Amino acid sequence: MAGIYIHIPFCRKKCTYCDFHFSTTFSSYRTALIIQLRQEFQTRIHEITAPIASLYFGGGTPSLLSPEELGSLLEDPKQYTRNQAVEITLEVNPEDLTETNLAAWQALGINRLSIGVQTMNNELLAWMNRNHRAADTCKGLNLLQQDAFSVSVDFIFGVPQQTEADLTAMLTLVDEYPIAHVSAYALTQEPQTLLHHRVTTGKEPQLNDEQQVAHYHFIERALRARGFEHYEVSNYAKPGKRAIHNGNYWKGKAYLGIGPGAHSFDGKTKRRWNVSNNAQYLKQQDWFEEETLSADNQWNELWLTGLRTQGGVPMARLEAMGGLRTKEGRMLEALIHQGKIHVQDASYCLAKDHWLAADGISMQLFRAGLKD
Template sequence: MAGIYIHIPFCRQACHYCDFHFSTNLSGIDSLVAAIAEEIALRKEFLLGQTVETIYFGGGTPSLLSEKQLGFLLAKIRDHFALDLKEVTLEANPDDLSEENLNNWKSLGIDRLSLGIQSFQEEVLRFYNRAHSAKEALDAISSGRKAGFEKFSIDLIYGFPHTDHSLWEKDLAEALRQDSGHISAYSLTVEPKTALGKWTEKGLFQPADEDFVAEQFEWLQEQTDKAGYIQYEISNFGKPGQFALHNTNYWKGTPYLGLGPSAHSFDGKNRGSNPSTNPGYIKSIGSGKIPFEAELSSVEDQVNDRILTGLRTVWGLSPSALDEDFGIALLESRSKEIEKLEKQGWLIWDGKILSLTKRGMLLADSIAAELFI
């Protein structure tokens, strides 16, 4: 099985925290869609005939595409890949959820909406420079349900600096009240080339300290658990049967093809990406050249990648699978580190699987690094 990710690098306006590749000049959408359609044909062999089970339109803001453009890309995928679709996801902003758009998306076979809500608080949305209002955020799930959608993901950001945790507590309470079935929550991160990064550099913005952010993460874990959500990956919480399939496959090491500028791909061993410029991407496609740059992975890279991704999930890391696939006896080579991390309350070994404790989720990357070969 495999997945396909399509990056649509356009937004109406730039969010102050975002460092993803996008453009606010919407005049190039038609050319970009045509180029992605050509890339679909050029890279039809990448997945080696594996059946595609998930398609994910991400960005940027793919909900800016017309029904015709989305349908065109889906038709191109059907022409060049074997499909047995279990899930087709569209990232959408709340301000794009018109009745017409929702009905069009449903008719195309899109069955999961990933909603970029980020906050339900007007003051926070304005600070982030989001295009939608608090009311549109509040109405998003009900509008989708009215159109017949049953699967949703809500994106939220925590760690907004404030005198207390009240804003985050209100956001999370509202998200749980909405009962979307799936929540993806990320801490507010200051990236250098963003507006937030520039304000921080000039002393105009002071990010929340690590303890403040950690407390909000722990509140997130506690409240989602009470509401019946499973933290199946550090940033992803879903009710049983409502995990996002495309994202789940990322963490389980399923191959996927990334299409569009800046999109990443993974063939099961090696990763790579497309250039992060729209003109460069379109020029390369126009000349019949695949713009993909592969990053060949050593055995050590592949093992460490497995350790990092496995520990981030509820399914954990199987040392026996590492031994079987790579000849790496992790329990022997990292026995001291594993014993220390267990004693510190960060890691659990149940005889078959290594997994992080809830506290360990706070330090996932550093814990994984201690086990790297």
């Protein structure tokens, strides 16, 4: 099964910590960009041969598009997914959860909302330069009818001023509303962000690793106690509610990425990424790059993505790639002996206590680094 990702590179404001690709001044070319997204889809859909399991509108802020604009972007994908049960996710900012929008999104066939709650502390939301406040989140969630959408929320933890009381306030949403999925991300300090500038000029404290680890475990305990499965380092789901779209990324399935900054993968060896520049994307000149993954890079990616998930790295996939070499076998045995990796359902899985160190442990099983 394959997925389609459509990137909407527009936002109302620039959040302090964000390094995604978006623009806040887009009114003059908004329509042209939507036409270009449709053209790219029509030109490239043949690259996907597997049945489509998911369609994901990400950004940026896809929920700032009008229902008519979203409907236009859905016309082509719907032709290709006729008669298939497809997960259609819309990333939503809380201020866009209005009665009118919800009814329109449901009528368009959107069946999953990924809502950027981030925190319920208004001071932290202001510090993040978010456009919404906690009251917008509550007001929007109150409008959700049971079963109209599968609802996921995004939380951010490890913010310097954040307390466990703040974490409790956001986790309480899970008790009060029909939320089936949570993505909880540690705040990171990315280059080219206002947060990075403030930290490096001494206006904000450094992010605190110990606090981030404590918050991670606090959230994990709380969500497990509420019946959520922790199925990927940053993702939790009620039984049967795992994200199909992101799950396919982690399983190495094919996906087609449409829009500026979007990435694609053919499910085998070929990766492509579109330019993160709206003007260049519109002109379609020098607007994407491609690479073919070497066998070593495929091996490394399998460990990197697999060990971050509950399902781990299937032995059958390692065998299909030629199997473990002697040194790798020894390293794996050592990691098993140390209690970091165990075998479950014919897969190598990372022990839960070590999930936060998943990337570092994967690298111990890498071949020749990520690049050739």
